[in-house]
Amino acid sequence: MLDSTSGSSRVQATIGLADLFTIGIGPSSSHTVGPMRAGHAFAEAALDRGQPVSVSCELFGSLALTGKGHATDTAVILGLAGQLPETVDPDAVAEMVATIRSEQQLKLGGHVPVPFVEGTHLIFRGDRFLAAHPNGMRFVAHYADGEPYETFWYSIGGGAVVEGGCEPPQTNVKLPFAFSSGAELLAVAERQGATIADIVRANEAAWRDDAETDAFLDSLRGAMSACIERGIRGEGELPGGLKVKRRARDLHARLMARGPRSDPSLVFDWVSLWALAVNEENAAGGRVVTAPTNGAAGVIPA
Structure with missing residues (x-):
């Protein structure tokens, strides 16, 4: 069990998953x-x-x-x-x-x-x-x-x-396991004998209960999956006037013809496809998940 009395708890201006990941449209x-x-x-x-x-x-x-x-x-x-x-x-x-x-x-x-x-x-x-x-x-x-x-x-x-005239919004909450850098996060996880995911989920309880967090994460996953599916079906040129042709659909067809996704030699081709599909959807003004920006939206789904 995580022990929040270990001294890492403090009140600070912080952000949670809902600040990092939001559903929006591109580009x-x-x-x-x-x-x-x-x-x-x-x-x-x-x-x-x-x-x-x-x-x-x-x-x-x-x-x-x-x-x-x-x-x-x-x-x-x-x-x-x-x-x-x-x-x-x-x-x-x-x-x-x-x-x-x-x-x-x-x-x-x-x-x-x-x-x-x-x-x-x-x-x-x-x-x-x-x-x-x-x-x-x-x-x-x-x-x-x-x-x-x-x-x-x-x-x-x-x-x-x-x-105008307003400071960026900050939420001052008491986190059970506060950290302000990657090194601090790793130290907290090691001290608690926990994973990074365990620490982040425990902190999310400062905003919402586990069921609400699960529902939020499910909505993000659903949006990411839908974005991939839209991306691999998209055809034609991307907007912007540069005459850039969408490539994810053709790449998907070639990969499907080469064999199952479990083939180790094709793993990174599939990863590249999923990232490309999301990035093309973003460029086309489709629905993506900021992670934490639209420009990086293809990384986590892939």
């Missing part, structure tokens, strides 16, 4: 997932203050310079329309955004119609970097009979966002 945690969350949060806050007659978003710095390639514009539009990266249907994204663009209108928070014309209500400011962070956004809501509501949001990496 980027900082340039897609984060902006969608920011747009969603702004929409909710704007609606709490009344019924806007118009909204706008300016993208600064890196978000503006590489936003088209990372679908930042699509992400902001979806977020403003009430979508979240963990629940939006990747197969419906293209149609949703196309409808908003053709009608030049979106339903803020999924409810209130407001005009939305790119270039007027969504502006790329690649020549300006905000002092707080290179991934900055400025949202403004206008009301018929009141002062505008303005706020800045920053996408700080891994899909996390903070509102």
